[in-house]
Amino acid sequence: MAKKDEGSDRVVMAKKQAQAQMRAQERRTAVIWIVIGVILVALFAALVAYIVRQSDVAAVGNGDQSTPVAASENYGFPVGNTGVVGEGLDDSRVRVDIYLDFMCPICGFFEETQGPTLDSLRADGTADVYYHPISILDRASQNTEYSTRSASAAALVAEESPENFLAFVKAMFVNQPAENTTGLTDAKVQEIATSVGVPDAVVAKIPDHAYSSWVRSATEQASVDGMKGTPTVAINGVMQDAQANPDDLNWSAEGALLKFVQDAAGK
Amino acid sequence: MSQTAAAGGPSTKARWRLIQPWISLIVRLAMGIIMIAAAVPKMMDVDESVRAVRAYRLLPEVVVPFVGTALPYFEFVFGLVLIVGLFVRWSAILWLALMAVFVFGVAWAWAKGYSIDCGCFGGGGDVAEGTTDYPGHMLERAGFVALGVFLLVFPRTAISLDAWMRGESLVATSRPE
Numbered sequence: 016m017a018k019k020d021e022g023s024d025r026v027v028m029a030k031k032q033a034q035a036q037m038r039a040q041e042r043r044t045a046v047i048w049i050v051i052g053v054i055l056v057a058l059f060a061a062l063v064a065y066i067v068r069q070s071d072v073a074a075v076g077n078g079d080q081s082t083p084v085a086a087s088e089n090y091g092f093p094v095g096n097t098g099v100v101g102e103g104l105d106d107s108r109v110r111v112d113i114y115l116d117f118m119c120p121i122c123g124f125f126e127e128t129q130g131p132t133l134d135s136l137r138a139d140g141t142a143d144v145y146y147h148p149i150s151i152l153d154r155a156s157q158n159t160e161y162s163t164r165s166a167s168a169a170a171l172v173a174e175e176s177p178e179n180f181l182a183f184v185k186a187m188f189v190n191q192p193a194e195n196t197t198g199l200t201d202a203k204v205q206e207i208a209t210s211v212g213v214p215d216a217v218v219a220k221i222p223d224h225a226y227s228s229w230v231r232s233a234t235e236q237a238s239v240d241g242m243k244g245t246p247t248v249a250i251n252g253v254m255q256d257a258q259a260n261p262d263d264l265n266w267s268a269e270g271a272l273l274k275f276v277q278d279a280a281g282k
Numbered sequence: 283m284s285q286t287a288a289a290g291g292p293s294t295k296a297r298w299r300l301i302q303p304w305i306s307l308i309v310r311l312a313m314g315i316i317m318i319a320a321a322v323p324k325m326m327d328v329d330e331s332v333r334a335v336r337a338y339r340l341l342p343e344v345v346v347p348f349v350g351t352a353l354p355y356f357e358f359v360f361g362l363v364l365i366v367g368l369f370v371r372w373s374a375i376l377w378l379a380l381m382a383v384f385v386f387g388v389a390w391a392w393a394k395g396y397s398i399d400c401g402c403f404g405g406g407g408d409v410a411e412g413t414t415d416y417p418g419h420m421l422e423r424a425g426f427v428a429l430g431v432f433l434l435v436f437p438r439t440a441i442s443l444d445a446w447m448r449g450e451s452l453v454a455t456s457r458p459e
Binding site: 058 | 326327337347348355356358359362368394396446
């Protein structure tokens with residue numbers, strides 16, 4: 016450029032500058048439109064995801080999907096002093112709701128340590144126990160959705176083989192897989208069901224996962240009701256959270272569950 | 283392009299001017315990846331995301347499902363914006379505003395004694411007592427805030443659409459003087 020005289024140099028510079036400015040303007044316009052487009056697409060996708068999810072979760076109960084009639088309004092399976100789902104219930108007893116996920120290790124620990132206490136409170140007519148098999152740990156079974164599959168199997172057993180429900184739940188915890196594994200196969204779940212006496216005709220339906228959608232709705236309802244992870248215990252409809260509220264039941268303390276339920280029963 | 287203006291000698295200042303856009307680039311990309319890493323698991327398990335939002339017990343139930351569903355999409359787009367380097371200064375401000383909201387959320391849950399997982403990277407919702415890690419989350423948040431502050435102070439980044447939009451080449455590292 017040094018060879019050119021100053022005048023044309025300036026003209027070239029001005030031209031270049033004008034060109035650069037125009038290019039910048041064009042690019043800016045293009046980028047802004049692209050950004051607006053991307054945001055609109057994302058917003059649309061979010062809306063679609065929201066609407067699809069809402070209708071999915073709401074579909075249960077409208078008769079569109081398999082809903083176990085044995086379940087209570089808040090998606091629990093009530094077990095009274097006879098040990099059979101839907102039988103021997105009495106509203107005057109203490110109501111205990113248990114929210115559990117078959118993949119959750121603490122749920123296994125709960126069943127192991129508190130199961131016997133709960134069984135005796137139920138058998139002697141102090142409390143009716145509502146079991147809520149829900150699914151919050153599907154992410155912990157390497158995409159095999161063990162939580163949903165197992166909860167669906169439990170719903171099936173509660174519905175079609177109610178006298179074997181309790182034994183099935185216990186056996187599922189005895190055979191509990193470790194978190195972040197593929198969980199138990201459907202075949203293994205069937206084997207467990209057979210071992211506790213579930214009839215073959217019912218066992219055969221386990222791989223259908225007919226209650227998966229119901230389990231999803233049950234999980235959503237539990238969350239809306241204030242379920243605090245699994246296991247959560249609710250006494251007479253009140254979710255117990257000892258960490259937030261010192262007066263609440265801390266079931267991991269020895270004898271706490273027994274005392275709490277007996278106090279609630281006025282014994 | 284005049285990043286070699288201080289050619290008189292490789293002074294510290296000149297060197298910083300040369301290096302800073304690349305440091306800012308790393309910070310920017312890290313922030314973008316963090317956003318997308320936060321978004322993807324939530325998109326994969328929307329129910330979980332909704333429960334995580336609900337577990338904070340900060341929002342009314344009517345908006346909880348929508349916030350839980352839409353949040354990951356928003357995070358995903360924001361992550362993309364960071365990665366391509368668009369509106370970097372504004373992105374840094376938005377990032378800090380988001381962190382303020384999230385820190386408030388975690389602090390709220392902590393103060394209320396809720397035993398919840400923050401749900402920051404999917405998962406979340408309520409967890410068993412004793413497994414919440416509030417100090418850890420706060421420390422993590424502090425690191426994220428530091429990233430945002432750095433980008434706010436040094437928004438000039440290498441390889442950004444911002445520079446391209448100004449009519450410079452895509453790899454330009456300097457501001458037009």
